[in-house]
Amino acid sequence: MTSSPRTEPSNNAAPLGFKQHDHASCVAEAIAAAEARCARERLRLTPVRRKVLELLLQEHRALGAYAILDHLRDAGFGSQPPVAYRALDFLAEHGFVHKIERLNAFVACAHPGTSHSPAFMICRECDAVAEAQSAPAKGALGEAARAAGFQIERTVVEAEGLCPDCAAKADA
Amino acid sequence: MTSSPRTEPSNNAAPLGFKQHDHASCVAEAIAAAEARCARERLRLTPVRRKVLELLLQEHRALGAYAILDHLRDAGFGSQPPVAYRALDFLAEHGFVHKIERLNAFVACAHPGTSHSPAFMICRECDAVAEAQSAPAKGALGEAARAAGFQIERTVVEAEGLCPDCAAKADA
């Protein structure tokens, strides 16, 4: 397999927040912010890691590890799975990207810096992903956990449905 | 108990709700309820499907498709992945089992019959899984979805952390 499977070029579509916005600047800002934070916290934003983050920011959608790997190969980095997975592990561990369990894919964090428990809206038609905030441990789940004596450390919240664009198309 | 196959033995731990309870009867009841519902709704609870449901009820924890497949083989059913996946698809589609995305595994539904949007607590130490109710679309996520024009159809809510038993062990 060569390049990205079903996920294709990055120009059109309205991935992240289901709405368009100035992209070049938002990517640049996010990278700068990541660099600043890594410098502050003595984290090493190495070339591979930086490239992966850039990629995810640029594509602005969920990408599988192997799609990322294709880009890495094209950029002259190693081309074996561990290269991508290790970079993704680092980025996810420090909150620069999130894993979308439902898709076995990764997406750049939309609220970097702020500590948060993310929730995602995933379009079942076009796989666009939007990130929102959630506080699942505050509601019924939190109560159940307290009642059961379960200590929540992290939560995965992923809503599947139709994004505005695909809903409009489906209406037709 | 199906004498321990080549997969994990069913150590009796305290899986589902993080607490012990009479198991033989709860399995029997659940199977009877599933049969009743299938009869009512003209669904076909075939031998393979029934076996898979039994298995998940009996083990009372999340099992991977291939672990299930091992049991199916031992029970004389087909031994190729599609056999297990198809049965699981059927059971999940009708709410008899749930998929735990975080673990790529399946667990019998703990609240069958009642239409619900499940939430799970997953122990990161022992992989025990407890099912709770959730209403994610009611909170911050629901608001974000409405604001974005996203139509939620289904949500995955999975909390990772420490179950009471493992927390106690960790304290020591």
Place this chain on the structure above:
DNA sequence: ACCCTCTATGTGATTTTGTAACACTTAGAG
């Protein structure tokens, strides 16, 4: 400089998870 150590990267191979495609069987409708 040098050595030492720890982290990160590169690579090959393998395991685990999930699908596609197609043939065979069988339950149930007409």
Place this chain on the structure above:
DNA sequence: CTCTAAGTGTTACAAAATCACATAGAGGGT
């Protein structure tokens, strides 16, 4: 009984993730 559609079985394969081990650099202490 015949036809059809759903269910099952199997081969083959694709996709996702990890293991094991070798190499390369960064940083620290002397």
